[in-house]
Amino acid sequence: MQAKSLILLLVLVMCGTTFSFGKVNKKSAPWEKDEKMEKFVNDLLAKMTLEEKLGQLTLFSSSWDITGPITNNNYVEDVKKGKVGAIFNAYSADFTYRLQKENIENTRLGIPLLFGYDVIHGHWTTFPIPLAESCSWDLEWIEKSARIAAIEATSEGLHWTFAPMVDIARDPRWGRIAEGAGEDIYLGCEIAKARVNGFQGDDLSKNNTMLACAKHYAAYGVAQAGRDYSTVDISNRELWGTYMPPFKAALNAGVATFMTSFNELDGTPCTGNDYLLDDVLRKKWGFDGFVVTDYTSIMEMTEHGNVKDKKEAGEVAINAGVDMDMQSGIFNDYLPKSVEEGKVLESRIDQAVIQILKMKYRLGLFEDPFRYSNVKRAKKTLMKPEFIEASRELAKRSIVLLKNENQVLPLNKDIKKLALIGPYVKNRRDLVGTWSGAGKWEKAVTVYEGIEKAVSKNTEILYAEGSKLFGDDKSGFEKAIATAEKADAVVLLVGEPHDWSGEAASRTNLELPGVQPELVKEIVKTGKPVIMVMMNGRPLTIDWEAENVPAIVEAWHLGVQAGPAIADVLFGDYNPSAKLTVTFPRSVGQIPIYYNMKHTGRPMDPNQKFTSKYLDSPNTPLYPFGYGLSYTKFDYSNIQLDKTSMGVNGQITVKVTVTNSGKYDGEEVVQLYIQDLVGSVTRPVKELKHFEKLFIAKGESKVIEFKITAEDLAFYRKDMSYGVEAGDFKIFVGTNSVDVKEASFRLTQSSILPEK
DSSP states (O other), X not given: OHHHHHHHHHHHHHTTOXXXXXXXXXXXXXXXXXXXXXXXXXXXXXXXXXXHHHHHTEEEEOSSOXXXXXXXXXXXXXXXXXXXXXXXXXOSHHHHHHHHHHHHHHSSSOOOOEEEEOOOSBSSSBOOOHHHHHTTTOHHHHHHHHXXXXXXXXXXXXXXXXXXXXXXXXXXXXXXXXXXXXXXXXXXXXXXXXXXXXXXTTOTTSTTOOBOEXXXXXXXXXXXXXXXXXXXXXXXXXXXXXXXXXXXXXXXXXOOEEEEOSSEETTEEGGGOHIIIIIIIIIITOOOSEEEXXXXXXXXXXXXXXXXXXXXXXXXXXXXXXXXXXXSOHHHHHHHHHHHTTSSOHHHHHHHHHXXXXXHHHTTTTTOTTTTBOHHHHXXXXXXXXXXXXXXXXXXXXXXEEEEGXXXXXXXXXXXXXXXXXXXXXXXXXXXXXXXXXXXXXXXXXXXXXXXXXXXXXXXXXXXXXXXXXXXXXTTHHHHHHHHHHOSEEEEEEEOOGGGSSTXXXXXXXXXXXXXXXXXXXXXXXXXXXEEEEEOSSOOXXXXXXXXXSEEEEOOOXXXXXXXXXXXXXXXXXXXXXXXXXXXXXXXXXXXXXXXXXXXXXXXXXXXXXXXXXXXXXXXXXXXXXXXXXXXXXXEOOOEESOSEEOTTOEEEEEEEEEEXXXXXEEEEEEEEEEESSOSSOOBSOEEEEEEEXXXXXXXXXXXXXXXXXXXXXXXXXXXXXXXXXEEEEEEEESSSSSEEEEXXXXXXXXXXXXX
């Protein structure tokens, strides 16, 4: 497995695909001083009328794709009039070339358009949804997927992606949990950096790199009731301790743009929130890119009720720190009057224009507006064989083995009769998942096709759909049951439709949709070895299935190579190594449930009535954060510390030996958590602080070493200063957030620390 990954990387390099791992963009964080650029931009600004400036602050959608309410059908005419600085939902080298040509030839100053799109988990070559990718805990492969996405997207004329989504999400009712990295802060920060590096590469002047966008700023993932676009009401401590760190990590990685979120925060919609956009982003963090709104979110402030009309909404947004208006057209329509009235200073508009022009300059668009729109390059680039193979590699690394009773898996390729049952067996459309954008779902390889190619010639594959993904039709049950009864084993393929997760896809019931739960029960009744493979965009409540189905595989929505990747895991060509990055609840009633919650003054005691518990369910999750099985067995030694106390400037070395005592080579994600036993404010029961994913051959032992420093112990203290407090700590190391070894140490000093 390890050798195969190295070979793939060599192939990618040989084919002209280069990657940078863990590097900060050379043109960012902070951007290098460029006096030539500064002069060019300032000279251009001096030539611009107010109308032309406002055009640069306006982003309109083309008609190629629909990702929100249509508010403007005349974007081509607006381009010709210089009333648009950027276009989104427009791609293909030919189309972007023609639209850019209309812009250059018809506008007075010929300022190039910026083309943006939701390139979320691949372009033509779709990779696993981001939540699935995060379960790989493989930062190099996550960065590779973003790099490949950028290479493909830029070959079709795109300069900018509305990704990564870095929202921490702990409520699986919220559909957009599929688009992020899960519930953990530390892992979320690391993945945010990897994705920014992948999209932006090491030099934005190269025509295969694109601007990344950290979204949704901020706290969008904690919408009340898990309902998209709903209100957010959290403490300042929760904001800074949980939801802001991934945005700061993205900024530290050099992200070029930020996108405001739909929700309000502390009573003010984020699109008009000067605390977030000016006080924090510009002044405190020193952000030197530009801020774009989410789709029509300036206009939506009138619905929030903090402004009386669109004109006031535009004034609040621009004065708060928004630089570009997505889709509403409010800046064009109303800011001239606002400037005339003195409610918006033209100097504020100039600041926004400068930031946008600088990004266009860094991309090389003033030098050659058409440099990204090359039809020949696109034909040579899109869905290259090595990109397809990379999608398969990351897909199999993203598959989580949840249950494997009596070692039902891996299946033998010589099995005589294998039944494939369920609505996902021959499903192609839904494999690519939510926000697949330009992804070629019709080129996705089905699970049937993947398994058919994997098994021996002597294997007979039996098939029955059983049911649809949703609806109440049970007419296929009889055939499905009869098919299962003829087989030696059953692979039961179930899940959510692709559009049941993602934006505007909140759910109150997280069971398998339609009659699928009943189908599962009927197939289990046959007594055959059943492997349930789930394809979905969020954690589902599968309490009955977890108790009764012999083997369960969480495959998520894996992209164009879903079928072969699932076959690789089912038949043991790849030993599953993925771990959950979001907790699976037993029922919706447990939500929110996540691994690093806080203690209560009345902890659960089953023998005492007045303690924190449910009458009808355990407190514990169905599957905890960090959980995932392997076909082999990993044994952990006790933790060894080189010392049991340290000062603020010291460090403690943590060592643990992990032994592969099973029958297969495999990869393990070794996870280190820390608990602060006493703080000036209450502290979580544990927090992920380090991890390492490594390959261990069967029979082999490896020593894993982590370094604990004061930075790992820092938090926002009672007075909201960031730092550490002297006291006792516990270290946990293990295979998930629950199954861990434990040790203790003491920090001898308190101190303020620089924020990360």
